[in-house]
Amino acid sequence: MTVVLGANRYGKAETRVVRVTRDGDTHHIKDCNVSVALSGDLAATHLTGDNSAVLPTDSQKNTVYAFAREHGVGQIEDFALLLARHFTASQPAVRHARVAIEEYSWERQGPHSFSRAAAEVRTCVVHHDKDGSTSVVSGLRDLVLLNTTGSEFHGFAEDRYTTLPPATDRVLATAVTAGWRHHPSAAGSRDYGKSYEQVRRCLIEAFAGTHSLSLQQTLYAMGSRVLTTREEICEVRLALPNKHHFLVDLTPFGLDNDNEVYFAADRPYGLIEGTVRHDDAPDPGPAWD
Template sequence: MFVLGPNRYGKAETRVVRVTKHGDAHHIKDLNVSTALSGDMTEVHLSGDNGAVLPTDTQKNTVYAFAKKHGVGAAEDFALLLARHFVDSQPAVRHARVAIEEYAWERRGGQSFVRSGRETRTCVAHYDGERSWVVSGLTDLVVLNTTNSEFWGFARDEYTTLQETHDRILATAVTATWRHSGLSDWDKSYEKARQALLAAFADTYSLSLQQTLYAMGSRVLTDCPEICEVRLALPNKHHFLVDLSPFGLENDGEVFYAADRPYGLIEGTVAREDAPPAGPAWE
């Protein structure tokens, strides 16, 4: 005998660009939306009966229709709106997960924009018919300190060749997600959390990337009381001094080779002592 385990289905990466026009001043919201639904889906798996299945094409169309009907404000609000619609309108659906990536554009005139080089804003909203919960975040926030970073005193074995350093470049591409204690002013909260991450990275004299991770998570919790937990993934974007001695040149920490792989990957969570259990919020 076999038993069907947890399952879900949906439409991944629906790209929608919503233009809002206020006279000659236009505004853009550029989103990548992924929906996933779960519930009473046993028969479609066991017998192929599609009676409980809302087509993924319908989910895609709903994203476009809601962008027109309701507009797009904060990504978190749009994700919650979609999640509640799918659960409340479909008897077989018990849980909806809506994940959004948002791409920033910078205004260059009333109707002219340039794609921003900023990070990608992210959010994941869940709704189960009674409760809703949201995780916000960002990815590809690339930061670099040219000094104030060391790495020494580490464990060694017979395969260790890395030399200790008391002055190095520290660079990473931050992926951060944070869990809210409740509903929030999403845009304001996002900017506060982003600034906290940047400030902590810049202000921390780093003896390890782990130390920097903890400082960044702690700063977010200090500056953002509405956030109860932060998860961070920091790839160490290594910069190695180039040996210029064959050319009769000294390299006093001025010329580096930026290696893309392999790289160290440092991950961790910083939470308030009284943070409620995460449950399925991070899924």
């Protein structure tokens, strides 16, 4: 039996960078967390300790800061593409670069004053090969949505351990994690900011407008709305935790409870995950990794 080195990569994870753009008395802020991972002809560092092809992760961190100063941050997809292309072009041994970015929102409270927004986190993952092939996945996490009615769950399978009663009117709540893959032909050539806002709107509208018989049905409706509305998107992946809301029994206090008072449980929770895609979507390759 022979031992061999398998797939490997290395990089600098979670470089936090805050970029302030000063436009006279009015300032603008971009707050991001950048993770870089590089792979290629790097077996020697694992097998013999030869580091001659290894760009230090500290250098990768410094590149993020320097590029933020020289180029600004702008749309996180564009910044990730800029970094990925730089590392594959500048390092002979690097064949592939993965750059993932999280962006945190701030709300303006004055020309140069901000408060941290209690909103979802915007995300992106970019893969770029030395041969020029590129994939861009935009996304978000912690988009909290809730319908107080218009949700049912019944007709489900039962076994000896089933205690859940069927529901014909329940609260449906979730914290959406979503990723959407841009058609490869569009990588680097679109308004990612506008695309993000429109996809986010589709997700919210589909959640709010679907009379749900299951969270799975809602997931499919959300992904379908994106794909039928935004031609630049070829695949959507969603993870929807079911944030359970249970009616509180108020009968010990001589009170009824006609779907008005709930206990919001944080765990355990159901987790519904799924992919919705065009049937002719290009091979994703490493896009979702």
